[in-house]
Amino acid sequence: MTNLDHGKFTRVTTLFHSLLALDVFLLFFTGYAIMFNSELWWMVTLMGGATGVTALHRAAGLGLVALIVFWMVLMVISPTGRSNFREILPRKADVDAFLQDVQFMLGRTDERHPHARQFAGYESDEVPLLSYVGKGVVFIFAVELLLLTISGLLIWSKTGLMQYFATRTAAMAFVIFHGLLGVIMVMGVMFHIFEHGMHPAFYPVETKAFIPRSMIPESHGEDDDHEGTGIEALELAPSWHSVSTIFGSLVVVGIVSVLMGSIVREGYPVPRELVVSGDVTNLLLTIGINIGMFVLFVGIVLSMYGNVMRVRWEKEMQQRQREGETVADGGEPQTDD
Amino acid sequence: MSYETPEVDGYSPISVLVSAVVGIAVALLSVWWASGFGPFYETLFRVSPTVEGGGVGSDWVAGNTIPSLDFLIALVHAADVIMGVFILFMVFLHWASFRRLAARMRHPEESESGEA
Structure with missing residues (x-):
């Protein structure tokens, strides 16, 4: 059995993913500090004022061009x-997976589609390289990064623009337009x-984006007699309920606030139309957009944690391979020969 | 389970090297190209004919006079809202799915109470 739950x-x-994440997070922090400068004034100050923040944004932009090319x-x-x-x-199975996910959310089906499964367990052989969400992320991010890079390069020289x-x-x-x-x-x-x-099953971070497939041991023909993914055998982390509820709420507030902010604070020197906004909306927007930035910060921390897990995993694998140790389920030591 | 790792068709070192060199070269060239936009100062900040009387700063008053750019901004606003609503739906979909999956897993408090 291949175990794609841990490395894929x-x-x-995986290295590209980590570098791209670091670069894109830096672009978000600098770019949205500029766009939402009323709400994120402290980030502008923290990153060296208008000069520092634009210089950092350009440096990260240069890195982004290098990474995507x-x-x-x-x-x-x-x-x-x-x-x-x-x-x-995209395939038809991806559309089916989305529809089945809606059914699963509503409790009308008992399993997620293989093209939607993040945890596959005993049924790892059925899952594709990317889930339907993964494919969507790849396509949307590819288009966005391309348009942002082109428009960003045009803005590079202000007098030129x-x-x-x-x-x-x-x-x-x-x-x-670039910010929107x-x-x-x-x-x-x-x-x-x-x-x-x-x-x-993976809380607090899925390792498959960080640990390469070549480092994941596989077994053959031992798990064929299991029904389902086997998620029932896993123990839920004690903090999962409270943390996922709090973090889910923060994600929703962050998304809504950034969306509202992009509409209300489009930042024309001469507004296209009068916008009705008073102190309360300003306050809520300030809190909400800062929550959105906190969610991104959690993302950067989880990305770092994923890499720490990879380093630990690598050390553990090397040690166990050196010792030729077997695990408790009675597996035999094997060599590459 | 053994500790045998799979043979994975990865990327050859030469492919990675070539891609990295091209990536860095294109990044530097594109920025060099973008920095070198030579402004033609005669046309820069000209008093806009759309403002009656003209004068210093009248290009700010004129606002965005490019209909296609105005349309593009409206289009991106619409795309942001549509995708924003869809992304929120996806958050709720996964949130609900995760809660269903979590309910199937073994709960730490259950095993603790079982022992007691």
Whole structure:
């Protein structure tokens, strides 16, 4: 049996995921500190004021161009990349998986579709490389990152940008356009953090994005007689109920606030239309957007924790392989020969 | 279970190296290209003909005079709202699913009370 619950991707992919996450988080923190500067004034100050925050945003932007071009080239020139491309194309099973997930949420079916399963357990062989949510994340993030990079490069030189637009206001409007483009992604990342942090079987983080597949031991033909995924055998973490409830609420507040903020505070120097907003809405928006930033911060911490788990796992594997030790279920020591 | 790890078709070191070099080169070139936008100062900050009388700063008053950009902003607002609502739905869908899955797992308090 292959055990894809703990490691699924190559070492290059997991490392790329961590680097991309770090870079995108830095872009979010700097970019939205600029866009929501009324609500996130302390972040602007913390990152060196307007000069510091824009310099950091540009440095991270440079890193993003390098990372996405690296990935696109690797996908084209390597056989692994080309063969994986077929794996991420949407299929009918993905639509079925979404519909079955709705049924599962409503209690009308007992299992999630294999294309939706994050924890597959004894039925790991049925799950594809990416779930339907994973495919959606890849496609939406790819389009968003491409558009954000192109529009970001156009904004790089402000005087250069202005000559392409009739007025300074129009040039600023293009900067707003760039900020609004990222809103889908910032909301998506909050969901991504919830999805991969709060699954009861993996809480507090799914390791498959951090531990490469090549480091996951596999067994053969021992688990064929089990029914279902075997999630019943796992023990729920004592803190799961309270933490998932609190964090889920924070994610919802964060998403709603960033969305409201993007509509209310679109930041034109000359507003397109009068916006009715008083002290209470300002206060709620300030709290909500800061909660959204906290959710992103939790994401960066979980990403770090995933990498700490990988290092621990690596050490443990090396030690056990050196000792040729067997586990309690009676497995035989095997060598690569 | 054994500690035999699978043979995985990973990425060859040369592919990774070539991709990394191209990635860094394109990043540097794109930023070099973007920094080098030479503004034509004659056209920069010209008094906008859309404001009657013109004058210093009238380009701010004129606002966004590019209909296509205005449309793009409205379009992204709409996309943000539609995707925002969908993403919220996905959060609730997963939240509910996770609670169902958690209910099937063994609960620590159950095993503790069983022992007592």
